[in-house]
Amino acid sequence: MSFKLLILGSNSAAFAHRRHHTSQLLNIRDHHFLIDCGEGTQLLLKKYQIRLSRIDHILISHLHGDHYFGLIGLLSTMHLFGRTKDMLLIGPPGLKEIISTQLRYSETSLKFKINFKEFTPDISEIIYDHSKYRVITIPMDHQVPCSGYLFREKPKKRRIKKGMVEKLKISKPEIIALKEGKDISDNHGNIKYENKKLTENPNPSFSYAYCADSKVKPELAEIVKGVDLMYHEATFTNDMKNRATSTYHSTAMQAAEFAKLSKVKKLILGHFSVRYKEPDPILEEAQTIFDNSALAIEGTNFIIDEK
Amino acid sequence: MSFKLLILGSNSAAFAHRRHHTSQLLNIRDHHFLIDCGEGTQLLLKKYQIRLSRIDHILISHLHGDHYFGLIGLLSTMHLFGRTKDMLLIGPPGLKEIISTQLRYSETSLKFKINFKEFTPDISEIIYDHSKYRVITIPMDHQVPCSGYLFREKPKKRRIKKGMVEKLKISKPEIIALKEGKDISDNHGNIKYENKKLTENPNPSFSYAYCADSKVKPELAEIVKGVDLMYHEATFTNDMKNRATSTYHSTAMQAAEFAKLSKVKKLILGHFSVRYKEPDPILEEAQTIFDNSALAIEGTNFIIDEK
Numbered sequence: 001m002s003f004k005l006l007i008l009g010s011n012s013a014a015f016a017h018r019r020h021h022t023s024q025l026l027n028i029r030d031h032h033f034l035i036d037c038g039e040g041t042q043l044l045l046k047k048y049q050i051r052l053s054r055i056d057h058i059l060i061s062h063l064h065g066d067h068y069f070g071l072i073g074l075l076s077t078m079h080l081f082g083r084t085k086d087m088l089l090i091g092p093p094g095l096k097e098i099i100s101t102q103l104r105y106s107e108t109s110l111k112f113k114i115n116f117k118e119f120t121p122d123i124s125e126i127i128y129d130h131s132k133y134r135v136i137t138i139p140m141d142h143q144v145p146c147s148g149y150l151f152r153e154k155p156k157k158r159r160i161k162k163g164m165v166e167k168l169k170i171s172k173p174e175i176i177a178l179k180e181g182k183d184i185s186d187n188h189g190n191i192k193y194e195n196k197k198l199t200e201n202p203n204p205s206f207s208y209a210y211c212a213d214s215k216v217k218p219e220l221a222e223i224v225k226g227v228d229l230m231y232h233e234a235t236f237t238n239d240m241k242n243r244a245t246s247t248y249h250s251t252a253m254q255a256a257e258f259a260k261l262s263k264v265k266k267l268i269l270g271h272f273s274v275r276y277k278e279p280d281p282i283l284e285e286a287q288t289i290f291d292n293s294a295l296a297i298e299g300t301n302f303i304i305d306e307k
Numbered sequence: 308m309s310f311k312l313l314i315l316g317s318n319s320a321a322f323a324h325r326r327h328h329t330s331q332l333l334n335i336r337d338h339h340f341l342i343d344c345g346e347g348t349q350l351l352l353k354k355y356q357i358r359l360s361r362i363d364h365i366l367i368s369h370l371h372g373d374h375y376f377g378l379i380g381l382l383s384t385m386h387l388f389g390r391t392k393d394m395l396l397i398g399p400p401g402l403k404e405i406i407s408t409q410l411r412y413s414e415t416s417l418k419f420k421i422n423f424k425e426f427t428p429d430i431s432e433i434i435y436d437h438s439k440y441r442v443i444t445i446p447m448d449h450q451v452p453c454s455g456y457l458f459r460e461k462p463k464k465r466r467i468k469k470g471m472v473e474k475l476k477i478s479k480p481e482i483i484a485l486k487e488g489k490d491i492s493d494n495h496g497n498i499k500y501e502n503k504k505l506t507e508n509p510n511p512s513f514s515y516a517y518c519a520d521s522k523v524k525p526e527l528a529e530i531v532k533g534v535d536l537m538y539h540e541a542t543f544t545n546d547m548k549n550r551a552t553s554t555y556h557s558t559a560m561q562a563a564e565f566a567k568l569s570k571v572k573k574l575i576l577g578h579f580s581v582r583y584k585e586p587d588p589i590l591e592e593a594q595t596i597f598d599n600s601a602l603a604i605e606g607t608n609f610i611i612d613e614k
Contacts, residue, residue, distance in 0.1 A: 043347060
């Protein structure tokens, strides 16, 4: 099982240089998570041929327009297309009021139910707990309540070596116990199947951290430590450090230092300021600190997979 | 002085067939009015190289998303670009609450002032009175409070025939009186300048009517009677008449009959249903009733000018 991340938009604030506002689509075990939803995101989903019916979870980091102005339009289009499946909508306090107010004035009663979950700012909490993975909030440091999201698969079960079930005629209850790492005894209390002989280590559990708009915040390293892939905003290069600080944003160098500190495996940089016609200087700067860095270029897929 | 109307978007409900949601830009005497503002309108303004700073008036017909979801993004971009000029924002009750709620949660204090004017549904009122023209609401018949807008130049002054001012040495107060249609007398009470000999008829006063989403409503003919140009929605062709009625929309035939009844000079049809990959059948149907019909194709300019 792999994680697949599609970058839909990567620009900060205004549309510029053919770059759109922030939005990403994460696919975990065929569960699709739309992360942030700037104006026009539904057009980008159309462009990349993503069927809207596949998206059952939308996560908004904060209520600056470049991260959510496309949400009401997307929900409306889903309604028009006849969606009836529930939608999980996670975001900051206020999001429900904004969406509800707009639906009220358009006298729209959606054909599907929205399950709103508003995160608690400034703390890290498990905001969505699936049997196979968790989504945990990452409290960012921005001008308004803002949260990143950590997607972390739960530990997987051990794998029984190929052919062993048939060869030894292992029973179903025994299979379950072996996958949980237990040794199996016979009726006399002696070891019948030694776990380490019959099983292999579980598949790795993958993780992706989306660190939204923020001043760099080293204390978050504990939360995102060792993730396979981390997106971190890098609005500016380091010559603009003062401006980054005053606007509660990060530089490429700060993002890269944070990636190094957090020992993540790969870093993606995004939320480029309109001042960068091409974002290459942001990548170059980050790579002086953290080599395995990449840019959140629209249309790019990042895949976390087994080696 | 001409009116110039640029069609930015013309589709109803969902984005489809490369058509965008409803939006138009009307230029009267270099005053720019943005009429409706579906999602992505700011991108269309960019595409057609319209400087955002020129737009000082925005009019929203109703609170269905395809007519206003791009508004908050446009206002935010104007703010980011440093706008300080006031903006007149006309729309239905509720628009102020929606915009204010979004600005409150983003903790944005706009650098410019928005003068909100919410129209009174179901009546026709002068919503904006400029010295040279008026904007009058047209009460449509839709599922939610909805208003069209009639832009009508005020009667212009008479024009003094070429060379006469110099030839007869007409004084400034006399010029003003002549332009107002008066005869000028000498000190003995005799006619000094006969108005009809010295002046010509005023330039024509132009008018444009934007008839937004609605069931056809023949009683509006009195309001839009004889306008130079009328946009009327024509979501369907007449084989879909029942659907048009049940969704409070019009067919091309109904729009054309209304244009004929109202004795308008030219009709523009728009708000095409997604069922029409090409809107030609809508035009063909309308032209069987009202020959001077045209489609609201994106990027088209309609100009009302002196002959």
